[in-house]
Structures are given as structure tokens and as C-alpha cells.
Amino acid sequence: MSAPRMDEELIQLAVKELEYLPCHYVHHLADSMRIMALFHPDEETRMWAYRLHYLVAEELFHFQPETDDQFRDRHRDKVDLD
16 A cells, blocks of 8 residues: 555545535544644655645635644643633
């Protein structure tokens, strides 16, 4: 098995397929793409991960993506809030 070469066409096909999945799972996928966009060591991987995250947020959920700080704050450990 080998990974396909990422390009805009593949991203668009993925977004079209995501329209048929439950929002809960698509949201988790979008969050995982954002984490990759923030922390993956490869710049090209970060770019494609952010592109997919952005399209899910904007095209599927009609949301403006969070800033990096907002995303990190929302995903911080919240054990100190108990």
C-alpha cells in the first residue's frame, strides 16, 4: 500500500464524501487534521491537513475556523476546572 499524492482534487473528493457521515465523526476528523496542521513535522503535511480542516469547518459546518490559540485553549486539559 502507498499513500496517494495529496492535491486539491483529492481534498475536494474527501469533503464531498464527508457530507454523508455523521457530524460527530467529521468533527473529530476535523480536529485531528487541525492537530496535524499545528504539530506535524512536515510542512507539506501541515498545509494539506489545514486545508482539509478549513474546508470541513467552512464548507460542511459553515463555521469560521478558530485561531490556533482558541483551538489550543478549547483542547487544553480541564482537570483544574473541577
